[in-house]
Amino acid sequence: MNILIAGANGTTGKQIIGELSKNPQMNVFGMIRKEEQAQTIKELGGHPVLADLEGNVDKAVDNMEAIIFAAGSGPKTGPDKTTAVDKNGAIKLVDAAKKKGIERFIMLSSVGTDDPEQAQEGMRHYLEAKHDADEHLKASGLTYTIVRPVALTNEQAIGKIFAEAKVDHANKSIPRADVASVLAQSITAENTFNKTFEIFSGTSPIKEALNNI
Numbered sequence: 001m002n003i004l005i006a007g008a009n010g011t012t013g014k015q016i017i018g019e020l021s022k023n024p025q026m027n028v029f030g031m032i033r034k035e036e037q038a039q040t041i042k043e044l045g046g047h048p049v050l051a052d053l054e055g056n057v058d059k060a061v062d063n064m065e066a067i068i069f070a071a072g073s074g075p076k077t078g079p080d081k082t083t084a085v086d087k088n089g090a091i092k093l094v095d096a097a098k099k100k101g102i103e104r105f106i107m108l109s110s111v112g113t114d115d116p117e118q119a120q121e122g123m124r125h126y127l128e129a130k131h132d133a134d135e136h137l138k139a140s141g142l143t144y145t146i147v148r149p150v151a152l153t154n155e156q157a158i159g160k161i162f163a164e165a166k167v168d169h170a171n172k173s174i175p176r177a178d179v180a181s182v183l184a185q186s187i188t189a190e191n192t193f194n195k196t197f198e199i200f201s202g203t204s205p206i207k208e209a210l211n212n213i
């Protein structure tokens with residue numbers, strides 16, 4: 001299966017590429033913004049694809065069969081970039097997938113995205129952007145999975161999670177490595193198709209948790 005990762009050079013994106021490249025049935029393509037990031041993607045076992053979510057992404061999705069959106073403008077840029085990348089970039093990629101008949105789309109979202117009004121002011125614009133992207137994906141007709149993790153850490157993978165439509169996420173976290181596994185496994189885990197769920201580090205092996213959502 002040809003699968004494109006948007007945000008491939010990111011902290012989570014690189015782990016998704018590494019995880020998927022171990023699977024001989026997956027042909028992994030990493031969307032990067034800069035030529036000099038290509039070597040990293042190759043070393044992880046992926047094929048670099050040069051594209052910017054603020055530009056045209058139609059060519060990047062050519063021949064793909066599934067897409068994982070793990071990009072984000074990050075906290076160091078302003079609200080304009082949050083709108084441009086986290087919202088409009090995601091929406092653009094969903095529309096490009098639809099145009100090319102790519103049916104499978106997995107979104108790395110966030111807890112709090114279901115109800116941005118409840119968020120602290122500093123998070124509200126980001127969560128609204130993610131909310132709008134998630135809603136666009138849900139309405140697109142693509143076979144979606146929307147994964148909403150709690151705060152991400154760079155700890156080693158635990159391999160065990162808690163996954164529910166809605167979780168109590170106060171003081172919870174999850175390693176990016178486990179989020180990468182959830183996103184990678186969701187591609188083919190039919191029980192996650194057309195579902196939105198929240199995750200944090202828990203007690204169920206990831207495969208089992210995804211089978212029981």
Ligand SMILES: NC(=O)c1ccc[n+]([C@@H]2O[C@H](COP(=O)([O-])OP(=O)(O)OC[C@H]3O[C@@H](n4cnc5c(N)ncnc54)[C@H](OP(=O)(O)O)[C@@H]3O)[C@@H](O)[C@H]2O)c1
Pocket residue numbers: 006007008009010011012013031032033034051052053054070071072073074085089108109110111148149150151152153176
């Ligand atoms: N941090 C948390 O606690 C948390 C919690 C829940 C959900 N999330 C979600 O998880 C996502 C991934 O987190 P992370 O820590 O892995 O992020 P990250 O390391 O900042 O990676 C984000 C990636 O997006 C890429 N990107 C930014 N703008 C782009 C554009 N215009 N076109 C193409 N690619 C672009 C960046 O490219 P460059 O490498 O070129 O900069 C980077 O590789 C976040 O964006 C957020 O939505 C985060």
